[in-house]
Amino acid sequence: xxxxxxxxxxxxxxxxxxxxxxxxxxxxxxxxxxxxxxxxxxxxxxxxxxxxxxxxxxxxxxxxxxx
Numbered sequence: 001x002x003x004x005x006x007x008x009x010x011x012x013x014x015x016x017x018x019x020x021x022x023x024x025x026x027x028x029x030x031x032x033x034x035x036x037x038x039x040x041x042x043x044x045x046x047x048x049x050x051x052x053x054x055x056x057x058x059x060x061x062x063x064x065x066x067x
Contacts, residue, residue: 004037017059
């Protein structure tokens with residue numbers, strides 16, 4: 001099984017870290033067919049640089065607090 005590290009919300013164009021994404025980040029309002037789990041870092045970089053996707057600051061902050 002692949003390492004599915006990221007949850008992508010294609011409605012809000014937000015990249016969440018799967019392990020830290022919670023209900024409070026709003027992706028539960030996004031239809032399931034507009035969410036994607038992926039582990040490909042190159043695809044994440046493409047989304048950020050060419051498609052305008054943003055990394056979820058809350059996921060990053062939560063990750064820093066739990067380490």
